[in-house]
Amino acid sequence: MKLRKINPTDYDLVKQFIDGNDDSIDTLVIRHKDRVYTYIYLIVKNHQLSEDLFQDTFIKVIRSLRLGKYQDNGKFLAWVLRIAHNLIIDHFRKEKQNKTFSKDDYELDIFNSAKYCEETYEDELIRNQIHSDIRNLVDELPDDQREVVILRHYKGLSFKEIANQTNVSINTALGRMRYALINMRKTIEDRNMSLTF
Template structure:
């Protein structure tokens, strides 16, 4: 392994948790999924030919899906990947009231996406992965990931424009 698991966790901690949360919609289960994925990786010590970071993201996603399967029902409260309790950025020259409303709409648009589309956006924007890495993690061709990502952002734009 060129990159250690510790390095990957330190560098992608937030992205891994956000991906898990976007799958489970439950913060506790998302944390369990990240932990379970690393426990599995430590236990099995897989020999990775491809990108190690992509492999870890795939492991966390699979563990999150396992959590959902074990739960067997929808969570009582659907939790989003966003921290709604965090103080809103101050409105100023750089962030207008319109931007603030736009941000609210975009958060809703992301949450309303189908799982497969939301996962790609989360891995790209919040995981910092390349299309190639996302392709490895999801076992999809790079071009498919890139076109699906662009299509999803276009879909979010249209959804927002229809509401404004």
Template sequence: MQSKVIADSVLVSDYINGNEKSLEILIIRHKQRIFSFVLSKILDREIAEDIFQDTFIKVINTLKKGKYNEEGKFLPWVMRIAHNLVIDHFRRNKRIPTFRNTDEFDIFTVISDEVLNVEKQLIKDQILNDIRELIVELPEDQKEVLIMRMYKDMSFKEIAENTDVSINTALGRMRYALINLRKLIEKHNIILVN
């Protein structure tokens, strides 16, 4: 008996309306991806399990308070929560001691470069992930040119040949892709600073 896959948005809605089983289905469905992501950053199974649980505690609290509004994008939303908890973990474990008005205090003697780099890398990964999600929303011809140029490092001449258009058309599509991407970044309030 093949059961039809229920969309995440339907399961979220069912859970909000009191069906506890719906959340269990969502957790089982996305556990591997979310847990693997956390573990890849933390590299400690026990801590990763704690962060995974904390992620779903936050998810449950947000859903129960009726504050979930991610327009059907459940997994990216949960991944963002997990990501923020990973960053919180790094901040907590390399906690900066508080010194009151002393001239000798140098923040860089307290935080190692390695910690700063891990955090910067996490932030950079999140930015790249956010942008990848936005690229999906672009019109097909613009998305194609953008991916060829940015991810496949192709020249506009190669793009034109591969897509059977003139170089000017390829350039125009790239220009519109960047304009639309900028609009999407503003619409989704994505901060692109490291």
């Protein structure tokens, strides 16, 4: 007879869940609910929305575990918080896209434009996530393509300067940039990524 641990680790509980013990996910939720809920609430500052995002987070956790998408590295909570973070970003993106601005006759059009409104914490969160996603895409490029992208977009060099610095022709530098953009676009489509505000 197999003895069950009195205080199973997250790893043990995940393994039990994958092996068919549905009760173990309840233990994981109870164990981490305060940390996950508090993390969500500190960002969205709304109890009802926090509840919804908390539920969505654990629905996604369960789906991901069932699909074998979790690789245990002793950081189950960090993985759950990352899922919560991504769901928060998705929520803010959708909200921003659905936002409409009132337009009164006496107001100038300029004040009704989203781009002239003050940037909120949510905007900053989305922008930082987009920058992080783009940087990860750049890091995945082949060395020669990555070098051109970094020199052009992060260091602001012209293609002539890039060609001189990398000892290639301008056409080669342009070609590498073109292939880098094609590769990044393909990865974005394959992963169904959203890189817009």
